[in-house]
Amino acid sequence: MRRLIEKGLMFGNLVEVSSPALVERYRRALTHLTGKTTALEDFHVDVSGYSPEIGDELGDHLYLNPNGCNRQFILLTTEQKSAPLLNLKFSFSRTILKDFIEQNETKLFALTTRDAVAGELMNSVLDLSTPQRLFDISRIVVEADTTAGDVRNARKLQEKIEHFRNDDDAWWDDVLIAEMIGLAKQTGDVTRNPVDLTTFTEDVQDYWTAHFGGIYIFRGVEHPAAIVTGGGASVGDLPIKFVLGLNEPNRIAKFLDLNGLAEPIVKARGVDAAAILRQKMDFILVDVASTLGHDLTGATRRDLRMLARQLGSALPEAYHGLHALLRWAEGGGDWPRIASDHPAYFYTLRATAGPQRNLVNQLLAELTPLDVRQLFICHKELFYTLYRGWSEMKKEFVAEFLAAEYQVDKAGAREALFGPEPDMQEPDTQPEPARRGGPWTRGRDIVDVVGPWGAVRRN
Template sequence: MKRLIQRGLMFGNLIEVSSSVLVERYNRALKHLTGKTTDLTDFHIDISGYSPEVGEALNDHLYLNQGGCNRQFILLTTEQKTAPLLGAKFSTSRDILKAFITENEPQLFALTARDAVAGELVNSVYSVTQPARLFDIRKVVVEADTTEGTIRDADKLGQMVDRFKQDDDAWFDDVLIADMITLAKRTGDVTRNPVRLRHMEFAQDNFWTAHFGGLYVFRGVEHPAAISRADKATLGDLPIKYLFDFNDRNRIAKFFEYNGLVESIVMSRGIDASAILRQKMDFIVVDAAQDAGVDLTGATRRDIRGLARAHADQLPEEFHGLQKLVNWAENDGPWPRITSDHPAYFYTLRAADTADRDLVNMLLAELAPKDVRQLFICHKEAFYAAYAGWSDTKKSYVADFLEREYQADKVGARAALFGHDAPMQDVRQDDLIAQVGPWGAVRG
């Protein structure tokens, strides 16, 4: 993984913790949450306060996420909202943390100027030892306070102030006044500067979890289903009507279609569909070259396409399916009938413009894993797992490509691949598409 780290493709955008003051605050929060501390004097943290260096030193990379269910967090600065979330067990966790920091930024800025804020993403489930337990998760509530209990004390002081104002005898209550003065020294004037964090809870209808080999749960759609990366038979009975695994290509395609979750790349407006498909073809060639033991060191796009021409008859069906689609789009060639049975099918799709587009693109990345760019952008955990098993020459090629083509303009790349404009109205083959769908009839 060293080449990924060196290129900023792994552990990128982490927040450095090097001052003795911040290290001391981090240790105080760490002790508060876990009973542990670290002897490290500098390290890096993600949006949740997790540090890979601290995890290595403690020999416990789940020190803030025991059981992988209720993520704990340590905030030293509001700048953590720009950092990634490492080792995510649920796809929603980073968005929840980012929303919490953003919505409470002024208050958190004031609190972290004096102390660390420690907290937890709390749901009704404390253990997910059985797959069915995942379906008991309905919402996540964010709980947080400083290590000194500033929020708790501020609430208590606010209640005392209300009592002091309302009780006619409060002026003579020396104990109440003394307690108010003591708390005010820690919290400041809560009447002028109230120290409160907005209560935030988030519905958990649609999400991915790393548990049980990887599972996508879609409960908040018209036709709910769960989709497992592992054999669905290993999950037992689940409280959802439909359960698919990655072998159920036709049924997953129907699920996407019935819920309006995907759109074809070539029918999407505002993107260079041919360029996107050609890049996917290049990645498929790279994968085939790895299997054939071809050295890709320093290979350019021209070299990759040269390999494709020289070994076209040895390339997989994914390549030939996309080639036919490009020929249709660029050269007015015959319409290719690519059904969900075809290995290229999921490579031809992207998420439609819905609230679940990131989750859908994440699932599509796993269904079309040879597109390493989409896998890296949409599903970091799956990318790193796949990367570990590649040949050295493919690792080098992919790392160089991502540094050159993606790191230079992340926002632009994401917009070009996944951004949405109005759907195309003047598409060729309209009558055919109306009859059988853009990829032909989807068979069950």
């Protein structure tokens, strides 16, 4: 994994902790949360304050996430909002932490100038002994305070101030006044500089979890379902109507179509569909070529095209399906019939705009693991797992590609592939104009009638 680390593709954007003051604050917070400490004098932390170096030291990389259930966090600086979240167990965790920091940024900036802020992402589940317990998770509440209890003390002081102002006899209450003075010495003037943190709650309906081999839960759609990496039988009965296995492409395609969660890349507006298809084909080609032992060092797009002609029939059906679609997209071929059981099917889709977009793109990445760019962007946990089993030739090619063509403009690459970040406007549902030689017809778009590649076959 060293080449990924050197190119900033792994452990990138972590926050360095090296000043004695910050190290000491981290130690106090770590002891406060876990009863443990660290002897390290410098280390790096992610958005939650987890440090891979401290994880190695303690022999426990879940030291801030016991049972992988209610994630604890340590904030030393608001700069952590831009850091990644490592050892991800729930897809919503990083978003909630980032939103909490941004919503309380001014207050957190003031608090972290003198102490660390420690807290927890609280839900109603304390353990995940069975998959059924996942469905008890519906709301996350963020609880946080400094290790010295500044927020708690500020709330107490504010209550006493209100009592002092509203009770006529409070002027003669020496005990109350003494308590107020004592708390004010710790918190400062909370009337002018409030240190209370905004209560932060987040409802979660749709998410992925790494528990039980990986499960996607969609509850906020018209036709709810759970998609299980290991197959429905591996988790038993779940309290949701449909349980699909990752090895059931027809049922997954039907689920995506019924809920309007995915669209063909060639139908998406404002994208260079041909360029995206070519890149996906290149990734498939690289996988085959590296398996067969071909040297890919310094390979250009022209070199890859020549290699594709050499390999010919050795290339998988997914490659040929994308090639047929590319010919159509460039105006030189007939519209290919790609059914949901075709190996190329999910490679031709991307998520539609909406609250489930990132989750659907992650699901599509897992269904199309040869598209290493989407896999890296949308499902890093799986990317790192699969990377370890690749040939050295493929590892080098992929690392060089991601460093040269993704790292330099992450936001631009994401928008080119998946579209702009969703806004508050309703998506445009007007049919596209009629177009000859493709899946469009006059009047209603046939894609809206039978799905993007024709009627989805039933199992």
